[in-house]
Amino acid sequence: MVILDGKGTSDQIKLEIRDEVNKMKLKGERVPHLAAVLVGNDGASLTYVGSKVRSCDYVGFKSSLIQFNNDISEKKLLNEIKKLNHNPILDGYIVQLPLPKHINEQKILLAIDPKKDVDGFHPENFGRMALQLNSYIPATPFGIIQLLDRYKVPTSGKHCVVVGRSHIVGKPISILMSQKRPAGNATVTLAHSRTENLVAITRQADIIIMALGIPEYLKADMVKNDVTVIDVGITRVPDKNNSKGYSIKGDVAYDEVSKKASFITPVPGGVGPMTIAMLLKNTLLARQWN
Amino acid sequence: MVILDGKGTSDQIKLEIRDEVNKMKLKGERVPHLAAVLVGNDGASLTYVGSKVRSCDYVGFKSSLIQFNNDISEKKLLNEIKKLNHNPILDGYIVQLPLPKHINEQKILLAIDPKKDVDGFHPENFGRMALQLNSYIPATPFGIIQLLDRYKVPTSGKHCVVVGRSHIVGKPISILMSQKRPAGNATVTLAHSRTENLVAITRQADIIIMALGIPEYLKADMVKNDVTVIDVGITRVPDKNNSKGYSIKGDVAYDEVSKKASFITPVPGGVGPMTIAMLLKNTLLARQWN
Numbered sequence: 020m021v022i023l024d025g026k027g028t029s030d031q032i033k034l035e036i037r038d039e040v041n042k043m044k045l046k047g048e049r050v051p052h053l054a055a056v057l058v059g060n061d062g063a064s065l066t067y068v069g070s071k072v073r074s075c076d077y078v079g080f081k082s083s084l085i086q087f088n089n090d091i092s093e094k095k096l097l098n099e100i101k102k103l104n105h106n107p108i109l110d111g112y113i114v115q116l117p118l119p120k121h122i123n124e125q126k127i128l129l130a131i132d133p134k135k136d137v138d139g140f141h142p143e144n145f146g147r148m149a150l151q152l153n154s155y156i157p158a159t160p161f162g163i164i165q166l167l168d169r170y171k172v173p174t175s176g177k178h179c180v181v182v183g184r185s186h187i188v189g190k191p192i193s194i195l196m197s198q199k200r201p202a203g204n205a206t207v208t209l210a211h212s213r214t215e216n217l218v219a220i221t222r223q224a225d226i227i228i229m230a231l232g233i234p235e236y237l238k239a240d241m242v243k244n245d246v247t248v249i250d251v252g253i254t255r256v257p258d259k260n261n262s263k264g265y266s267i268k269g270d271v272a273y274d275e276v277s278k279k280a281s282f283i284t285p286v287p288g289g290v291g292p293m294t295i296a297m298l299l300k301n302t303l304l305a306r307q308w309n
Numbered sequence: 310m311v312i313l314d315g316k317g318t319s320d321q322i323k324l325e326i327r328d329e330v331n332k333m334k335l336k337g338e339r340v341p342h343l344a345a346v347l348v349g350n351d352g353a354s355l356t357y358v359g360s361k362v363r364s365c366d367y368v369g370f371k372s373s374l375i376q377f378n379n380d381i382s383e384k385k386l387l388n389e390i391k392k393l394n395h396n397p398i399l400d401g402y403i404v405q406l407p408l409p410k411h412i413n414e415q416k417i418l419l420a421i422d423p424k425k426d427v428d429g430f431h432p433e434n435f436g437r438m439a440l441q442l443n444s445y446i447p448a449t450p451f452g453i454i455q456l457l458d459r460y461k462v463p464t465s466g467k468h469c470v471v472v473g474r475s476h477i478v479g480k481p482i483s484i485l486m487s488q489k490r491p492a493g494n495a496t497v498t499l500a501h502s503r504t505e506n507l508v509a510i511t512r513q514a515d516i517i518i519m520a521l522g523i524p525e526y527l528k529a530d531m532v533k534n535d536v537t538v539i540d541v542g543i544t545r546v547p548d549k550n551n552s553k554g555y556s557i558k559g560d561v562a563y564d565e566v567s568k569k570a571s572f573i574t575p576v577p578g579g580v581g582p583m584t585i586a587m588l589l590k591n592t593l594l595a596r597q598w599n
Contacts, residue, residue, distance in 0.1 A: 146432030208498040
């Protein structure tokens with residue numbers, strides 16, 4: 020059994036990006052520049068954004084943190100988005116979610132210039148991904164593809180079952196896995212809350228991607244031997260033995276499933292750490308494409 | 310066994326659209342206006358475009374046929390596309406494919422304003438469809454959804470196997486069938502040329518959508534009893550008994566498969582006739598949305 024080490028792979032990708040940036044610097048080229056828009060001062064959002072900014076520093080990107088008060092109007096924020104779209108020295112930017120309730124998130128995301136939408140949430144990027152044109156792939160599915168590819172997990176012709184049909188994970192990864200591409204060419208089944216007889220389906224899978232958000236849902240008796248398991252779930256569950264009062268659980272009962280698996284991602288330390296690396300990768304691509 | 314009558318359903322949809330147009334006329338509103346761009350004088354393309362124009366007349370739409378010589382430059386055509394994008398009295402338009410070889414088709418399709426792209430081929434429309442925002446769904450998958458919905462074929466929780474991963478049929482219909490929507494909520498498997506052991510997969514299917522382009526590929530021993538079969542294939546095969554010298558075959562061995570099916574589309578007369586109706590429907594939507 021091989022553990023797909025997201026932390027190590029993410030570090031490796033960051034080093035590769037840092038090398039690229041160093042080459043750009045040597046050639047006297049402008050380095051990639053990522054901005055993060057943060058509205059309000061939600062603790063978790065501050066943490067995420069802070070860690071994105073630190074990663075930019077690490078790889079040598081320029082970064083900007085653009086903060087607004089919680090009471091900024093939707094109109095004002097849309098106007099700020101427009102300015103970012105037209106800022107020629109900004110390669111990409113993200114709007115940290117969630118936004119305050121008086122702001123329509125979709126309206127904001129649709130206002131982002133797809134060329135700078137390094138989160139890959141704009142429909143034009145989704146469509147370009149599906150139609151295999153250059154696009155920014157959302158960080159989580161992009162990270163999964165990278166893990167499978169770098170560990171040379173066989174995917175071509177294999178049966179991949181994706182459980183969960185969210186717009187940012189289940190749906191895009193089901194599309195990517197079925198395409199002619201590295202870590203692709205799989206026969207893909209997209210299962211979800213309405214699926215009848217899920218166990219009969221997961222038992223057939225060569226590869227299972229769990230993106231359901233139900234802790235330890237996938238048990239050993241639901242998989243066949245030598246399965247590859249990618250666990251996207253991250254749920255906090257109360258845990259008296261942990262000093263924080265909770266622990267992080269994936270969608271997979273890791274202890275029992277890992278015994279039958281050929282490849283498996285742990286939680287934490289699997290798909291999660293890949294996301295920031297893939298955001299940096301998209302920003303590098305934005306610098307190169309535009 | 311119920312035959313899903315595409316010809317009859319298409320006629321019904323056209324009547325519904327004609328009713329809508331009559332209501333618009335009574336209110337003194339401008340009727341929908343569709344344009345078709347045709348480059349060169351390929352016989353088949355002329356036939357298709359002619360039939361689209363006649364259908365516009367039938368439902369009361371205004372239509373325009375915009376013809377260019379085969380030797381029009383890509384630059385000139387892009388310029389004409391720009392004019393169509395800015396024409397305020399044109400709700401939607403299509404560019405009849407194929408284009409001459411000196412013109413990059415993708416470049417042309419990407420230049421069409423997504424708001425007027427009633428063929429639904431622009432990546433922004435594809436992404437909006439996948440993310441369940443208002444969009445123009447490409448005619449063939451849109452027609453399939455309509456047939457399943459109008460005949461009340463059970464889809465929720467059912468296992469739907471799509472065979473073929475083309476950008477205009479297999480991929481979009483696999484996405485649509487898995488969404489929360491009428492004729493959706495299915496567990497969808499997307500199979501293709503690289504799929505191992507296809508027969509084991511099709512035998513599990515409650516619904517099979519064949520979009521492979523191989524005549525009579527799906528045989529009776531590949532399906533279970535009471536299956537629903539949608540046949541998107543249309544291939545000309547030589548036929549001495551036919552005065553034209555050929556006959557049209559679908560991807561399904563209809564005579565034998567229909568005996569086991571609960572619902573099935575014939576070829577011709579199934580999915581094919583639905584496409585023009587759905588193009589008209591998209592044009593009506595364009596008039597209503599913009």
